[in-house]
Amino acid sequence: xxxxxxxxxxxxxxxxxxxxxxxxxxxxxxxxxxxxxxxxxxxxxxxxxxxxxxxxxxxxxxxxxxxxxxxxxxxxxxxxxxxxxxxxxxxxxxxxxxxxxxxxxxxxxxxxxxxxxxxxxxxxxxxxxxxxxxxxxxxxxxxxxxxxxxxxxxxxxxxxxxxxxxxxxxxxxxxxxxxxxxxxxxxxxxxxxxxxxxxxxxxxxxxxxxxxxxxxxxxxxxxxxxxxxxxxxxxxxxxxxxxxxxxxxxxxxxxxxxxx
Amino acid sequence: xxxxxxxxxxxxxxxxxxxxxxxxxxxxxxxxxxxxxxxxxxxxxxxxxxxxxxxxxxxxxxxxxxxxxxxxxxxxxxxxxxxxxxxxxxxxxxxxxxxxxxxxxxxxxxxxxxxxxxxxxxxxxxxxxxxxxxxxxxxxxxxxxxxxxxxxxxxxxxxxxxxxxxxxxxxxxxxxxxxxxxxxxxxxxxxxxxxxxxxxxxxxxxxxxxxxxxxxxxxxxxxxxxxxxxxxxxxxxxxxxxxxxxxxxxxxxxxxxxxxxxxxxxxxxxxxxxxxxxxxxxxxxxxxxxxxxxxxxxxxxxxxxxxxxxxxxxxxxxxxxxxxxxxxxxxxxxxxxxxxxxxxxxxxxxxxxxxxxxxxxxxxxxxxxxxxxxxxxxx
Ligand code: SF4
Numbered sequence: 001x002x003x004x005x006x007x008x009x010x011x012x013x014x015x016x017x018x019x020x021x022x023x024x025x026x027x028x029x030x031x032x033x034x035x036x037x038x039x040x041x042x043x044x045x046x047x048x049x050x051x052x053x054x055x056x057x058x059x060x061x062x063x064x065x066x067x068x069x070x071x072x073x074x075x076x077x078x079x080x081x082x083x084x085x086x087x088x089x090x091x092x093x094x095x096x097x098x099x100x101x102x103x104x105x106x107x108x109x110x111x112x113x114x115x116x117x118x119x120x121x122x123x124x125x126x127x128x129x130x131x132x133x134x135x136x137x138x139x140x141x142x143x144x145x146x147x148x149x150x151x152x153x154x155x156x157x158x159x160x161x162x163x164x165x166x167x168x169x170x171x172x173x174x175x176x177x178x179x180x181x182x183x184x185x186x187x188x189x190x191x192x193x194x195x196x197x198x199x200x201x202x203x204x205x206x207x208x209x210x211x212x213x214x215x216x217x218x219x220x221x222x223x224x225x226x227x228x229x230x231x232x233x234x235x236x237x238x239x240x241x242x243x244x245x246x247x248x249x250x251x252x253x254x255x256x257x258x259x260x
Numbered sequence: 261x262x263x264x265x266x267x268x269x270x271x272x273x274x275x276x277x278x279x280x281x282x283x284x285x286x287x288x289x290x291x292x293x294x295x296x297x298x299x300x301x302x303x304x305x306x307x308x309x310x311x312x313x314x315x316x317x318x319x320x321x322x323x324x325x326x327x328x329x330x331x332x333x334x335x336x337x338x339x340x341x342x343x344x345x346x347x348x349x350x351x352x353x354x355x356x357x358x359x360x361x362x363x364x365x366x367x368x369x370x371x372x373x374x375x376x377x378x379x380x381x382x383x384x385x386x387x388x389x390x391x392x393x394x395x396x397x398x399x400x401x402x403x404x405x406x407x408x409x410x411x412x413x414x415x416x417x418x419x420x421x422x423x424x425x426x427x428x429x430x431x432x433x434x435x436x437x438x439x440x441x442x443x444x445x446x447x448x449x450x451x452x453x454x455x456x457x458x459x460x461x462x463x464x465x466x467x468x469x470x471x472x473x474x475x476x477x478x479x480x481x482x483x484x485x486x487x488x489x490x491x492x493x494x495x496x497x498x499x500x501x502x503x504x505x506x507x508x509x510x511x512x513x514x515x516x517x518x519x520x521x522x523x524x525x526x527x528x529x530x531x532x533x534x535x536x537x538x539x540x541x542x543x544x545x546x547x548x549x550x551x552x553x554x555x556x557x558x559x560x561x562x563x564x565x566x567x568x569x570x571x572x573x574x575x576x577x578x579x580x581x582x583x584x585x586x587x588x589x590x591x592x593x594x595x596x597x598x599x600x601x602x603x604x605x606x607x608x609x610x611x612x613x614x615x616x617x618x619x620x621x622x623x624x625x626x627x628x629x630x631x632x633x634x635x636x637x638x639x
Contacts, residue, residue: 066619081627082634114638117631118605122624206600 002053003060003257005087005249006040007080008067011103011131012216013039014243015047017058018250022090026051027243033103035067043246044073060257062249078252080245081109081120087248088212089115092236096208099198099227099235100244101217103131108202119205129164129194131216134223136166137190140173141183152187152222159189164197187222195226202231212236214244263479266472267453270460274502277312277463278350284310284465290352290412292378295339295366296497297521298554299357299382300401300541302531305465306416306424307408312351313462315522316613317342318501327369334583335498336366338613343374353378353411355404359386360553360587380407388546389556398542405538421537429530431466434473436527438480443572445485446514452505454515458523459502487514490632493569494518496580496588497551501616504580504609504625511629517572519565520580521551552587561591562598569604575632576605578625583612605632 001020007013011033017025028046032039040063048054055073063071064083071077080100088098089111098109104127109120127133138145159181163169169190176186194217211233217223218241228235238244261269273280281291289310294301296313304311316338324341343351353376356367371379383400385393409415435457441448457476460469489512498521499505508515518524529548534540550561569577577599581588592608599606607628609621 066623079623079627079630081623082630116634116638117627118603119600120627122620 001059001254001257002051002057003250003253004044004047004058004062005083005246005251005253006044006061006063006065006071006074007083007243007245007249008035008037008040008043008063008065008071009033009080009103009245010035010066010105012242013043013065013067014246015040015043016243016246016250017047017051017053018247018254020254022251022254024247024250026053027240027246029240029242035065035070037067037070037072040065040067040071041073060253060260062253062256064245064249075253076256078249081107081122082117083245083248083252084214085109085111085117085120085248086115086251087244087246088214088238090247090251091238091244092210092212094210095212095236097202097205097211099202099211099213099218100215101130101194101198101213101223102215106130106198106201108198108205110205110208121201121204123197123201127166128169129197133164133166133169133194134190134217134220136170137173137187140170141177141186143183143187146219148187149191149219149221149223151184152191153225155185155188156182157185159185161186161189161193164193169193188226191220191222191226194223195230198227199230207231209233210236212238214238214241216242218242261472261475263475266475267449267456270472271453271456273463274456274459277460278347280463281310281312281350285352289465290377291350292353292355293343293351294355294357294382295363296335297357297359297525297551298384298545298548299355300404300545302421302424302428303401303405303541304355304408305428306420307405307412308414308416308420309353309408309412310465311355313522314339314342315459315462315498316500317346318613318616319346321614327373328366331584332366333362333585334612334614335500335585336362340366340370340373343370348374351376353380355380355382357382357384359384362586378407378411380404384545384554386554387556388550388554389558394542394546397545398538401538401541418537425531425537425540427466427470431461431469431473432527432530434470434477435461437477438473439524439527441477441480441482443516445481445483446487446489446516447485448480450505450509451513451515452502452509455499455502455505455523458526461527462522489514490575490629490636491516491573492632493565493572493574493577494520494523494580495565495577496520497582497585498522499580500582500611500613503616504611504621507622507625508578511626513629516574517568519549519551519568525549525551552585552591562595565595566598566602566604575635576607576628578628579606579608581608581610583610605635 016027026047063074068077100107107122213235301311
């Protein structure tokens with residue numbers, strides 16, 4: 001039996017195919033967002049191609065993410081909170097806390113020893129401190145999104161960015177630049193500001209080890225290090241942090257297919 | 261009237277009571293509005309007036325922002341907006357309870373910005389465990405009675421009061437009965453329908469409401485029929501926007517209890533018999549379960565919720581936090597701590613009157629419900 005999980009997010013869509021042993025056969029990330037049906041269809045198609053399979057080979061599909069309600073082919077729809085928790089727990093059974101920073105929101109999730117969500121919180125009111133925010137900052141500084149993290153590790157001056165509001169931070173960054181501040185230092189300031197906000201959100205639900213970080217922003221080593229420093233512990237980062245929600249959805253699909 | 265017609269009528273009144281209130285006015289009743297909570301409606305009713313609990317508006321805030329600080333609670337902002345902007349001529353007077361700092365300030369603002377024939381403040385003691393609190397409440401009740409008499413020009417006595425007591429007690433009894441039926445047989449009526457009835461109770465003359473509630477109790481299934489839904493207790497002051505109840509229905513949730521001010525707290529406590537009717541109103545007030553602004557200094561608020569969770573056998577608690585409610589803001593850290601310590605699943609939902617269709621709120625609720633189902637399946 002092969003099942004799929006599809007995560008239609010705000011900036012990208014992901015899919016994962018899992019066999020009945022829970023092994024991930026293929027996964028995909030497509031940079032098509034808007035929580036759209038098209039994006040989730042495309043992500044599924046790419047994953048199926050990678051595994052040399054067709055949609056008819058799938059026994060069950062679970063859709064998640066903000067586009068879950070309109071995802072085609074889905075047999076069931078489950079929130080991204082539950083899916084991320086399940087995905088992270090399947091990769092790291094020792095995980096008790098998850099930080100997920102995606103395109104447009106930040107989620108913090110606590111799971112119990114059985115992998116069930118026991119508490120969560122999210123910043124879903126604005127894009128402050130999320131992937132979208134990093135994109136805007138990268139643009140303002142003329143730096144590639146992928147190089148932001150690494151560059152920020154090579155800093156000289158400890159700069160403070162006081163706001164993670166996308167609009168205010170952008171003008172703050174521009175003014176720091178005009179004061180002649182170094183790009184790497186500004187980048188580090190940005191990452192620290194994201195870390196502050198994330199740890200503030202974590203405080204509301206409490207932190208228990210191990211802590212896993214998922215979502216596109218987990219690929220930014222600068223943000224990861226800044227959070228680690230604030231928490232005083234090492235984060236576990238999956239090889240492909242963006243597909244954790246899709247993997248979780250696929251695991252739920254497996255469970256649902258079995259009990260159907 | 262058939263059961264379906266009753267449900268439809270009461271849903272309409274619960275969403276927009278003003279056509280109904282206008283019809284009362286045409287019959288000669290003066291409409292007296294009171295924000296939450298604990299103004300004794302029976303007293304206003306016995307004065308020959310039409311008491312109405314003001315439950316705010318979901319329409320945009322336009323004028324209230326000019327009178328209140330940005331961090332005034334969503335309930336107060338939307339109450340002021342309703343009366344200032346959307347229903348400026350629907351009320352003849354107001355009895356204004358002061359239960360927290362916000363209502364204390366709002367009371368003054370209200371008096372200065374809204375013209376009405378009648379305005380009375382009703383000061384409610386916030387720490388109910390002090391012996392002086394009873395004397396205070398009794399004296400406030402007597403003062404309100406005198407003010408109402410001066411307004412109408414008609415002194416009223418025990419007979420009128422007892423008639424109003426028995427009408428309100430009967431409406432509450434019927435509502436409790438319906439709630440009980442729903443608890444035994446969650447499919448008997450939806451969560452939304454149950455709360456429509458309670459909201460209608462805030463708006464209607466019990467003389468009009470009682471026959472409708474009788475139709476309901478006669479026509480609802482009486483047999484026990486439990487379902488597979490997860491069972492939740494609702495906590496807080498009010499569920500607003502009320503569309504959140506539709507979401508709970510969609511998500512397959514059964515409400516098995518609540519400590520809401522616009523909920524059980526409103527229908528659970530009858531006026532007892534007593535020699536002195538004002539003493540009876542006082543006794544009822546101190547019988548009531550605590551809520552965020554009105555309580556003792558101890559843990560009664562939390563103990564009450566824990567007790568409710570245990571006796572109803574609920575799977576989890578949904579706490580509705582009104583944006584910027586200072587009273588709830590101070591309770592929440594303790595409440596979260598207590599629930600976490602006991603491993604009781606609870607979600608705190610930040611609510612605002614004006615955010616009617618927020619996909620994020622639905623996602624939060626949905627994720628919480630999924631975790632309750634997850635506990636069941638893997639527990
Ligand atoms: S108790 Fe809370 S919701 Fe009620 S008026 Fe005061 S601040 Fe507002």
